[in-house]
Amino acid sequence: LADNLDAASNLFLGRELVNAFGFVDESKMEAETRKIMARLNPNFRKFNVPVSALSGGQRQSVAIARAVYFNAKILIMDEPTAALGPHETQMVSELIQELKAQGLGIFLIEHDIHNVMKLCDRASVMKNGQLVGTVNVDEVTDEDILSMIILGKKPAKAA
Template sequence: MAKNQGTPLVDLRNISISFGGVQAVDDVSIDLYPGEVVGLLGHNGAGKSTLIKILAGAYRMDSGEIWINGEKADIKTPADARDYNIETIYQTLALADNLDAAANLFLGRELTTRLGLVDDATMESETRKIMARLNPNFQKFSVPVSALSGGQRQSVAIARAVYFDAKIVIMDEPTAALGVHETEMVAEIIKELKAQGLGIFLISHDTREMMALCDRVSVMKNGALVGTERVEDVTEDDILSMIILGKNPKREAA
């Protein structure tokens, strides 16, 4: 396809990591282009989250290379990943429950006054602005996020990625804990980010949702990559057999 020519935004090459003898990710290579959504599919324990956490700086790979915008990147910590404009929205919603929305949005990157003190008022004001864009119904600015619904919490996590001008967004099951309406909201946000030219890695179990949102899907099984397909070239059944059997029946036939 013409769209995916040029330098990929992210190029993960031959990534491997093992935990105590278990090969969690085994020689996996995938790439991501600007304005593209790449879905990662597979059973629990297939290695999707582990692979993505390497890119996010939460784990250090044993071997392999990460290239960002055509340059070799050295990502050792979550802070390194942020320096490459990579933002991650975790399955477990990495929010501090006891802090309010603004404190969570700016966690690790607080705005400060000239005296070096945290500027809560400005941060709350900025949070109000970004939330007005993402989730206009959001009103609970001065309560701990533990008091928020799943969708409200998710919008705080997404606001974090949007506010800091992420170029690469990783979403680990962003809709797993959400209701129908809230899932819709997240899907809208994904489309908006994509239209702005961001690259998105999306992890989900919902094959239908992935077919609707993604440009390409990569399927993993037992730590290894089964294959990467453009969504228009495959059916939902093809994807399912890749997940379950670990091979693409059409490719086999061809």
């Protein structure tokens, strides 16, 4: 995100909406931003401040809104809750669950085993650059996945 720009300017960065005269239509961009944010994060209210003034969770919402608004079919999220506080982590987790419910594919790169178990349908584990295996999270335990990470072997019950 561009820290000095507000949510709408970040959402449309490089894809600004223009009016019939070719000028940037800031009011339409803000209206569209309000619509998408209402869908993704109904509690978002800071539309007219630079994103540098937003919390980590709110910043993640703006970044995700950009992808969703422009019809992404899959989101790749690399440690989306890293360095966030508990409240913001919960907010981003709820957003991920909502996006899943809306049918958006999410490829989540995550080291927190609890987030993997809570947010993912399947988990793929790598060790030393090699794929250990992919399991359905509802068929394994946290310990099974940790064993895959440490031992580099898929659990027998998931084989």
